[in-house]
Amino acid sequence: MALFNRANLNSLFLLSHYYYKFATVTVRLKTRERTLLSSTMMQEKIRKSSEKKTESSNVKSNTFETAIANRRDQACRSILVQVYSLNSQDDLQNYCAQFGNILSMHHYKKDKQHNHILVEFKNIVSVNEIISSASFMDGDLITPVKSSVFWFRKGQLRHKKNNQKKIILSTENGCTYPTEKDILKFLQNAKSVSGQIIKLYEILKLSDLETRLRFHTAHHLEQYFSRLFQNTKVLPFGSSLNGFGRKRCDLDLVLVSDNIEEVNIYTYIKNKSASRLVFHTKPMKLSERHETKEFMRILASVMQHFISGVHNVRKILEARVPIIKFHYEYTNIECDLTTTNMTAVYMSELLYLYGEIDWRVRPLVTVIRKWAKSQEITSDVPGQWITNFSLSLLVLFYLQQKDILPSLKLLKTYATHDDMRCTETGIDCTFLRDLEKLPAEFKYKSNQDNLESLLYGFFEYISTFDFHTQGMCIREGVPVRKPSRSALHITNPLETTLNVCKNVNIYELNRITEKAHDAVYMLETTDKSRNSNWGLMALLNMKENDIMDMVDGNKRKEQSISDYSEDYSHEISEVNEVDINQPKKKKTDII
Numbered sequence: 058m059a060l061f062n063r064a065n066l067n068s069l070f071l072l073s074h075y076y077y078k079f080a081t082v083t084v085r086l087k088t089r090e091r092t093l094l095s096s097t098m099m100q101e102k103i104r105k106s107s108e109k110k111t112e113s114s115n116v117k118s119n120t121f122e123t124a125i126a127n128r129r130d131q132a133c134r135s136i137l138v139q140v141y142s143l144n145s146q147d148d149l150q151n152y153c154a155q156f157g158n159i160l161s162m163h164h165y166k167k168d169k170q171h172n173h174i175l176v177e178f179k180n181i182v183s184v185n186e187i188i189s190s191a192s193f194m195d196g197d198l199i200t201p202v203k204s205s206v207f208w209f210r211k212g213q214l215r216h217k218k219n220n221q222k223k224i225i226l227s228t229e230n231g232c233t234y235p236t237e238k239d240i241l242k243f244l245q246n247a248k249s250v251s252g253q254i255i256k257l258y259e260i261l262k263l264s265d266l267e268t269r270l271r272f273h274t275a276h277h278l279e280q281y282f283s284r285l286f287q288n289t290k291v292l293p294f295g296s297s298l299n300g301f302g303r304k305r306c307d308l309d310l311v312l313v314s315d316n317i318e319e320v321n322i323y324t325y326i327k328n329k330s331a332s333r334l335v336f337h338t339k340p341m342k343l344s345e346r347h348e349t350k351e352f353m354r355i356l357a358s359v360m361q362h363f364i365s366g367v368h369n370v371r372k373i374l375e376a377r378v379p380i381i382k383f384h385y386e387y388t389n390i391e392c393d394l395t396t397t398n399m400t401a402v403y404m405s406e407l408l409y410l411y412g413e414i415d416w417r418v419r420p421l422v423t424v425i426r427k428w429a430k431s432q433e434i435t436s437d438v439p440g441q442w443i444t445n446f447s448l449s450l451l452v453l454f455y456l457q458q459k460d461i462l463p464s465l466k467l468l469k470t471y472a473t474h475d476d477m478r479c480t481e482t483g484i485d486c487t488f489l490r491d492l493e494k495l496p497a498e499f500k501y502k503s504n505q506d507n508l509e510s511l512l513y514g515f516f517e518y519i520s521t522f523d524f525h526t527q528g529m530c531i532r533e534g535v536p537v538r539k540p541s542r543s544a545l546h547i548t549n550p551l552e553t554t555l556n557v558c559k560n561v562n563i564y565e566l567n568r569i570t571e572k573a574h575d576a577v578y579m580l581e582t583t584d585k586s587r588n589s590n591w592g593l594m595a596l597l598n599m600k601e602n603d604i605m606d607m608v609d610g611n612k613r614k615e616q617s618i619s620d621y622s623e624d625y626s627h628e629i630s631e632v633n634e635v636d637i638n639q640p641k642k643k644k645t646d647i648i
């Protein structure tokens with residue numbers, strides 16, 4: 058996925074930096090003659106947009122941890138307010154300004170009726186004051202728990218005059234999702250396959266507001282949990298963070314509960330207090346599976362009964378990593394919560410870094426994920442097929458073969474003392490974090506293939522790879538002799554004894570290679586000048602007539618999504634992994 062804006066800004070910043078370096082030494086390898094829009098033109102376009110965005114933002118550091126810390130801080134300084142309509146903005150600004158300076162206001166519609174404004178204050182003190190001064194809803198019996206999500210009561214409160222200038226909405230009607238028809242239009246207007254890939258990436262990537270809302274969701278849960286347990290953090294990870302996220306992708310969250318030093322939640326440094334008085338507490342061994350399950354059972358109940366916006370809580374406690382699935386009403390997003398799963402956070406960081414190293418990585422992963430979905434190679438339901446995560450690793454491995462990405466071994470070689478990380482279960486997650494410290498020969502690559510060539514090359518590579526005897530190893534950056542009997546072997550980069558594709562059976566692997574083979578043929582034969590359904594439109598099976606049918610179909614789907622958003626169930630279900638996607642039952646509305 059997805060991608061938070063700062064990550065985008067950073068990648069764009071790096072891109073612009075690389076662009077200037079490349080401009081003097083670039084040797085353009087013209088690998089495929091059909092390319093109409095040169096990659097330089099695209100780089101120039103992105104560079105300009107990067108310059109514009111970088112000027113308007115205040116990016117100080119580009120490491121993953123700093124980006125997360127900034128986003129978390131932003132979430133702490135923000136409140137989410139449900140308003141009657143967009144016209145309430147002035148009123149809301151006047152009201153909120155009495156608590157302090159407002160930095161930004163973002164508006165979005167969850168559906169046709171529900172309007173929300175995310176208000177970002179300059180100081181967290183303002184949010185604390187708002188929380189202290191806000192009241193609970195009159196009438197019905199409610200669980201009186203305070204948080205930074207509010208209703209804005211209409212016309213009942215008088216506000217003081219303030220001197221702050223009118224805030225221009227940073228986003229109006231954000232969180233809209235492109236239909237297949239919109240995507241088709243964009244693709245039709247592109248000038249080349251490489252251009253189409255860039256456009257697809259731009260349309261599908263997470264916007265700044267979407268990223269803010271993802272961090273806000275994490276913060277909302279954290280507000281509750283930290284009242285129960287000291288120093289509890291809820292961190293997003295997965296595609297919402299690593300830059301491969303697309304709109305509407307799930308939100309992966311991890312709850313980290315330990316007395317970890319405030320300044321660096323990642324390094325697991327124990328808080329060494331000077332106090333001689335130590336709290337009496339109960340032992341909690343989250344490393345033991347049954348304790349984790351029990352703890353998550355309790356969390357699930359708390360979430361279902363007390364946390365506003367959380368619905369349809371499902372506990373998947375028998376999975377390898379136990380998770381709590383739930384629907385977050387305010388953003389209409391499906392979320393997965395796990396505990397003590399720092400390896401997954403570091404894995405997201407590694408994928409993020411690979412995305413930062415070269416500007417072509419994220420657009421390429423996006424188009425390949427989209428292709429896989431269109432060919433039903435991946436699915437939202439877990440099973441014996443490849444996941445988006447494993448597919449992303451496959452793309453990264455291919456880019457290592459193209460000398461575009463370095464091996465993890467190399468990133469480990471250049472790691473400094475500051476990069477040392479170890480998870481709660483002792484997994485070494487040390488690798489270079491600051492890409493500025495990567496030697497020039499790894500930063501400025503001779504491979505200048507455009508996106509179209511890389512996409513074509515990817516399909517060619519996997520349709521001819523010897524999966525029977527070989528596995529892929531991102532740590533080493535080269536194919537390895539397959540160490541297991543699994544049909545597909547991609548070594549987990551951080552835990553090299555594990556295969557992230559253990560679940561994939563031979564039937565699914567054969568489908569992947571066959572579809573890749575078809576894709577090679579399709580890219581060779583779709584010609585823009587002779588075919589209106591060219592390039593990605595052919596590859597992703599997007600035809601205008603079909604799209605019209607899909608639009609109708611989507612309307613039906615939209616209907617069921619809004620039904621779902623009204624599902625105020627108070628039932629918690631415990632399901633096996635296979636049952637996760639059973640149809641949701643309609644429940645009575647409690648508001």
Ligand code: GTP
Pocket residue numbers: 058059294295296297299301302303306307309400401402404405444445446549557558
């Ligand atoms: P989408 O949600 O499909 O957009 O992609 P994602 O990358 O977020 O994948 P997913 O939600 O399935 O998993 C979230 C994160 O958990 C991944 O980014 C990985 O960091 C981690 N993860 C997922 N599957 C595996 C796996 O099989 N092995 C390991 N070690 N980590 C995994």
Ligand code: MG
Pocket residue numbers: 295296297306307308309
């Ligand atoms: Mg995910």
